[in-house]
Amino acid sequence: MNTPLLKVESLVKRFGGLTATDQLSLDVAQGELVAIIGPNGAGKTTLLSQLSGAMFSDEGRILFAGEDISRLPVHRRVHKGLARSYQITSIFKSFTVLQNVALAVQSRSGTSMRFWAPVASERDLLEAALAIVTDVGLESVAERPASQLSHGQQRQLELAIAIATGPRLLLLDEPMAGMGREETLRMVELIHRLKQRFTILLVEHDMDAVFRLADRIAVLVYGRVIATGSVEEIRNNREVRQAYLGEELTV
Amino acid sequence: MTATFLLEQMLNGLQFGLMLFLLAAGLTLVFGIMNMINLAHGSLYMIGAYLAATAVGYTGSFVAGVLIALAGTAAFGALLESSLLRRFYGRDHLSQVLATFALILILNDGVRMIWGPHAMLVNVPALVSGPIELLPGLHYPAYRLVVIAVGLLVALGLYLLVVHTRIGMRIRAGASNREMANALGGNISGLFTVVFALGAMLAALAGAMLGPVLAVEVGMGESIIILAFVVVVIGGIGSVRGALIGAIVVGCVDTFGRAFLTTILREFSSPTVADNLGPSLASMLIYIVMAAILFWKPRGLFPAQA
Amino acid sequence: MTSTLVSISSKAIASAGDAAGKRSSLVPTVAGLGLLTALLLFPSIAAALDETFYVSFVTRILIFALAASSLNLILGFGGMVSFGHAAFFGGGAYIVGMLSIEVTRDIGLLPGTQSAWVAWPTTMLACALMAALIGAISLRTRGVSFIMITLAFAQMIYYLFVSLKTYGGDEGMNIGTRSTIGFGLSLSDDATFYYVVLALLVVSMMLFRRLVHSRFGNVIRGIRENETRMEAIGYDTYRYKLVCFVIAGSFAGLAGALLANQNTFVSPRMLDWHQSGLLIMMVILGGVGRLWGGVVGAVVILLLEEILSEYTLYWQFWLGSLLLFLIIVAPKGLIGLADRAFKGGLK
Numbered sequence: 001m002n003t004p005l006l007k008v009e010s011l012v013k014r015f016g017g018l019t020a021t022d023q024l025s026l027d028v029a030q031g032e033l034v035a036i037i038g039p040n041g042a043g044k045t046t047l048l049s050q051l052s053g054a055m056f057s058d059e060g061r062i063l064f065a066g067e068d069i070s071r072l073p074v075h076r077r078v079h080k081g082l083a084r085s086y087q088i089t090s091i092f093k094s095f096t097v098l099q100n101v102a103l104a105v106q107s108r109s110g111t112s113m114r115f116w117a118p119v120a121s122e123r124d125l126l127e128a129a130l131a132i133v134t135d136v137g138l139e140s141v142a143e144r145p146a147s148q149l150s151h152g153q154q155r156q157l158e159l160a161i162a163i164a165t166g167p168r169l170l171l172l173d174e175p176m177a178g179m180g181r182e183e184t185l186r187m188v189e190l191i192h193r194l195k196q197r198f199t200i201l202l203v204e205h206d207m208d209a210v211f212r213l214a215d216r217i218a219v220l221v222y223g224r225v226i227a228t229g230s231v232e233e234i235r236n237n238r239e240v241r242q243a244y245l246g247e248e249l250t251v
Numbered sequence: 252m253t254a255t256f257l258l259e260q261m262l263n264g265l266q267f268g269l270m271l272f273l274l275a276a277g278l279t280l281v282f283g284i285m286n287m288i289n290l291a292h293g294s295l296y297m298i299g300a301y302l303a304a305t306a307v308g309y310t311g312s313f314v315a316g317v318l319i320a321l322a323g324t325a326a327f328g329a330l331l332e333s334s335l336l337r338r339f340y341g342r343d344h345l346s347q348v349l350a351t352f353a354l355i356l357i358l359n360d361g362v363r364m365i366w367g368p369h370a371m372l373v374n375v376p377a378l379v380s381g382p383i384e385l386l387p388g389l390h391y392p393a394y395r396l397v398v399i400a401v402g403l404l405v406a407l408g409l410y411l412l413v414v415h416t417r418i419g420m421r422i423r424a425g426a427s428n429r430e431m432a433n434a435l436g437g438n439i440s441g442l443f444t445v446v447f448a449l450g451a452m453l454a455a456l457a458g459a460m461l462g463p464v465l466a467v468e469v470g471m472g473e474s475i476i477i478l479a480f481v482v483v484v485i486g487g488i489g490s491v492r493g494a495l496i497g498a499i500v501v502g503c504v505d506t507f508g509r510a511f512l513t514t515i516l517r518e519f520s521s522p523t524v525a526d527n528l529g530p531s532l533a534s535m536l537i538y539i540v541m542a543a544i545l546f547w548k549p550r551g552l553f554p555a556q557a
Numbered sequence: 558m559t560s561t562l563v564s565i566s567s568k569a570i571a572s573a574g575d576a577a578g579k580r581s582s583l584v585p586t587v588a589g590l591g592l593l594t595a596l597l598l599f600p601s602i603a604a605a606l607d608e609t610f611y612v613s614f615v616t617r618i619l620i621f622a623l624a625a626s627s628l629n630l631i632l633g634f635g636g637m638v639s640f641g642h643a644a645f646f647g648g649g650a651y652i653v654g655m656l657s658i659e660v661t662r663d664i665g666l667l668p669g670t671q672s673a674w675v676a677w678p679t680t681m682l683a684c685a686l687m688a689a690l691i692g693a694i695s696l697r698t699r700g701v702s703f704i705m706i707t708l709a710f711a712q713m714i715y716y717l718f719v720s721l722k723t724y725g726g727d728e729g730m731n732i733g734t735r736s737t738i739g740f741g742l743s744l745s746d747d748a749t750f751y752y753v754v755l756a757l758l759v760v761s762m763m764l765f766r767r768l769v770h771s772r773f774g775n776v777i778r779g780i781r782e783n784e785t786r787m788e789a790i791g792y793d794t795y796r797y798k799l800v801c802f803v804i805a806g807s808f809a810g811l812a813g814a815l816l817a818n819q820n821t822f823v824s825p826r827m828l829d830w831h832q833s834g835l836l837i838m839m840v841i842l843g844g845v846g847r848l849w850g851g852v853v854g855a856v857v858i859l860l861l862e863e864i865l866s867e868y869t870l871y872w873q874f875w876l877g878s879l880l881l882f883l884i885i886v887a888p889k890g891l892i893g894l895a896d897r898a899f900k901g902g903l904k
Contacts, residue, residue, distance in 0.1 A: 103775060353881040477709065484709070538712065
């Protein structure tokens with residue numbers, strides 16, 4: 001198990017004159033939760049888009065379980081075991097919660113070029129979906145259309161959909177975005193549980209959450225990783241405090 | 252086939268392309284800025300042609316007739332935009348397609364009610380009715396040169412407007428980023444009306460200028476507007492520069508295809524096959540070119556939006 | 558856990574798919590059977606009343622219902638606004654015509670046939686192929702570009718047939734007789750033809766119903782709702798959209814083949830972009846993404862056309878105005894409007 005699950009080598013992404021990702025390298029080991037922090041505009045979401053395949057990189061390589069996936073389209077990467085959740089909730093609003101999750105389960109369980117049998121009668125799909133819905137704590141609203149959920153519940157569903165694809169690595173883009181205290185706490189709990197089962201790359205602004213969850217933190221500034229280390233190391237890293245954390249960290 | 256014939260076809264292609272540009276410019280601006288698909292743009296072209304034909308008849312002056320048509324169509328466009336079409340800016344493309352398609356039915360019949368079912372003929376203004384000898388052996392209709400000149404002038408004017416004026420800046424901002432256009436402030440719905448009226452006026456200009464060349468009749472806008480759509484898609488939605496280049500490409504490819512394809516095919520196959528295939532291929536050529544361009548560049552040659 | 562699952566999954570079955578599934582109560586079933594019975598008896602009634610013209614008219618409506626329903630698959634369920642459906646509808650008509658013309662004139666480009674058993678499946682296959690080609694390129698684009706490109710491709714087919722003098726060019730071509738189906742039945746008899754069309758429509762609608770609720774249909778509806786996320790959970794959305802496009806194209810081809818038979822005449826007018834627009838009108842008016850939307854729309858529009866043109870030369874003006882009004886007041890189509898009225902009535 002010496003090869004890291006995810007290995008990013010000198011990744012570059014330019015938008016016109018702006019270099020959003022600048023010779024970025026990063027490793028994520030199997031079972032690890034790596035948090036990426038950094039000020040707004042540091043290129044965190046761009047990095048996630050490059051990793052998930054929504055954007056192709058200009059230079060560099062992305063190795064997943066030792067395999068170069070840099071040129072694979074999004075859906076192929078998903079089947080390799082890479083799933084992403086979105087900062088701005090991206091769910092199927094007219095579908096029920098269960099249908100949302102079942103749709104994701106369906107994508108990894110055999111072909112969807114089936115035109116005759118009703119999908120709603122596939123017990124395997126529904127059972128797997130219900131297990132995940134229960135896992136994230138949404139079983140009480142499983143049959144409600146997703147559009148009727150509260151913001152916090154929609155964020156949970158967002159995560160459930162990503163999990164349902166059966167990933168080996170979860171890319172989470174600010175799962176706590178726009179949440180209140182209570183909801184945030186519940187989400188931290190949830191991610192803490194998921195951490196036992198998945199390797200996670202977490203982009204998050206909420207420092208309390210990051211410090212509670214992360215095994216390792218990478219600090220991203222202007223598209224570069226300026227420091228990586230354990231929670232303690234990052235807390236105490238002077239450069240990081242100056243560049244990014246500032247007075248925020250008068251713990 | 253001679254060099255003069257080639258040159259003549261180039262001029263024809265240029266003329267057709269420039270007129271297409273007048274239509275495409277309005278379309279692409281309305282697409283780009285209001286995110287609105289207006290199938291009825293061709294109806295504005297038709298209305299411009301009818302107004303011009305009527306006004307030329309009344310005033311006896313071609314120039315006055317065209318100017319009246321421009322003003323009339325622009326006013327009609329502004330009215331249409333502010334009373335009806337702006338309701339659809341926020342709606343999906345499907346509703347826009349249907350609404351403007353319904354509008355085509357309405358305007359076609361509306362024109363039939365006012366002007367009757369028969370085509371109208373417009374005479375080429377006497378001053379430019381004859382041919383001009385451009386080169387030894389190349390006689391070219393003077394009126395078509397006027398059309399080319401007008402097209403070039405408008406293209407230049409539009410370029411200056413879009414690139415160098417304040418309103419042009421807002422138009423460009425709107426085409427690439429709606430929020431930025433809002434941030435630039437001012438009366439955004441007023442801007443929309445102005446842009447739409449401008450587009451209507453350009454369409455009317457094309458209709459009025461082509462009136463003496465083609466027949467002024469109901470449905471005249473429909474085949475040409477589809478070519479204008481092709482231009483917009485090839486050029487990249489929202490890009491005026493793309494529309495100009497796309498229009499010239501489409502104009503030339505279409506003209507050349509019709510002029511030369513059968514002859515070229517005769518070189519490679521039997522005359523019967525060539526004579527059968529040539530015209531078919533020529534009429535499909537522009538769509539084949541479009542398919543090829545979009546296959547390589549799905550967002551067109553000059554995509555305006557980032 | 559198991560008992561919750563059973564209750565949830567059985568409810569999920571009931572609520573699966575679109576709203577059509579939700580109302581799987583007795584009322585629509587009874588209404589549907591009633592309507593079907595009426596349709597089955599219709600030719601006899603018309604014959605009794607000596608109004609056989611209406612048999613042809615209703616046949617026409619059924620054919621357009623099939624065409625519009627096929628469009629609804631891509632437009633309504635898949636969210637792909639295709640403005641080129643006439644290419645397949647008219648294309649289908651031409652292919653049947655060409656096959657039949659070859660029998661009488663032997664032009665030699667195709668092996669000719671009159672048999673419906675050969676000609677109609679061939680037509681569907683050819684239209685599927687055409688849809689695969691057009692879709693493969695068009696589906697690389699989205700939004701307005703997709704609308705424009707499908708429109709442009711349909712125009713390309715239109716101009717192709719306008720310039721093909723062999724098959725009538727501008728003027729169109731007469732087809733000697735309707736296709737033959739054997740079993741001692743003749744499609745030249747309007748009532749027989751009516752029943753064949755009705756049967757094909759019913760079968761097609763049943764297929765569409767299965768399709769919409771199948772795994773594939775689930776994916777297609779997911780794509781309409783949120784294509785980016787569909788990719789992000791592992792679907793190659795392009796492939797599914799293309800297959801959907803091809804299915805829709807082949808059924809539009811079948812409808813075209815039927816219309817060619819009905820008229821024993823084909824002309825480029827069937828490929829005209831007005832035809833595409835008309836089909837879109839039917840779908841939107843009836844109900845986008847509602848299983849019966851295309852059928853309702855076809856009935857309403859063709860009836861309107863028939864009635865309005867009785868009274869005025871300018872029926873398009875009134876049809877257009879009415880449509881414009883309806884889009885503004887009933888954005889979800891007539892079925893959506895009926896839903897709202899029905900629910901309002903219950904409260």
